[in-house]
Amino acid sequence: xxxxxxxxxxxxxxxxxxxxxxxxxxxxxxxxxxxxxxxxxxxxxxxxxxxxxxxxxxxxxxxxxxxxxxxxxxxxxxxxxxxxxxxxxxxxxxxxxxxxxxxxxxxxxxxxxxxxxxxxxxxxxxxxxxxxxxxxxxxxxxxxxxxxxxxxx
Numbered sequence: 001x002x003x004x005x006x007x008x009x010x011x012x013x014x015x016x017x018x019x020x021x022x023x024x025x026x027x028x029x030x031x032x033x034x035x036x037x038x039x040x041x042x043x044x045x046x047x048x049x050x051x052x053x054x055x056x057x058x059x060x061x062x063x064x065x066x067x068x069x070x071x072x073x074x075x076x077x078x079x080x081x082x083x084x085x086x087x088x089x090x091x092x093x094x095x096x097x098x099x100x101x102x103x104x105x106x107x108x109x110x111x112x113x114x115x116x117x118x119x120x121x122x123x124x125x126x127x128x129x130x131x132x133x134x135x136x137x138x139x140x141x142x143x144x145x146x147x148x149x150x151x152x153x
Contacts, residue, residue, distance in 0.1 A: 006030075009120065017127050022046075025088040027116030029124065035094040042091060046079035050087075058082045065109060072108065085109060090117050090138075092124060099130045101137040113138050 007028025008016050019031040020042075032045045050058035062082045066072045083089045084104050088111035091102040101121060104111035118138060125132055 013120065013123050013127060016124075020093045021091075022049075022083065023090040023092060023117045023120045023124075025111070025114050025117060027114070027120040029092075029120055035128070036096070042080040042093070043078045046083040050079070050083065054087065058086065062086050069108075085111070087111070088114070090121065092121060094128075094130075099125065099128075099134040099137075101134065103138055103140065105141055107141075112141075 007024060007030055009028050013029060016029055016031050018035050019029075019033070020035050020037070021032040022030045022042075022045075024030065030045075030049065033041045046058065050056050050061075058079060059082065062077055065086055066075075077085065080091060081102075084091055084102055085108040088104050088109075090104070090113060091100075093100050093102075103113050106112050118135075121138065122132070122135060124130075125135060
């Protein structure tokens, strides 16, 4: 699988209308797949992106987190989740009915959603004509909402 390592930001976000992907801590959107393609491409993207762009084996980075914090020793995360929780990225995917936004859990490596990420997510919501209420998912850890949080209207 080839990956796009070009980040989209500002006005260039209009070019990624209809795409799912990750938002880096500095607010760049990394397109992964066309919206609604529910194949497991996010894990594959995260693994390759980690090696190519971040120059890291992100699985090994998580293993060091597990060694430093015994709480995570028995918790096995996939590549997508490691990119989110251990490197501070945000995942944005569209399901059949709505947008799902996965954010870093600050208790793992201290990452929280940055202002730049929030701004990019808000712009993407508007560009894709999604419901702005879906942005509430960004606050799931700050508001102590359980992991299976789904914003209901």
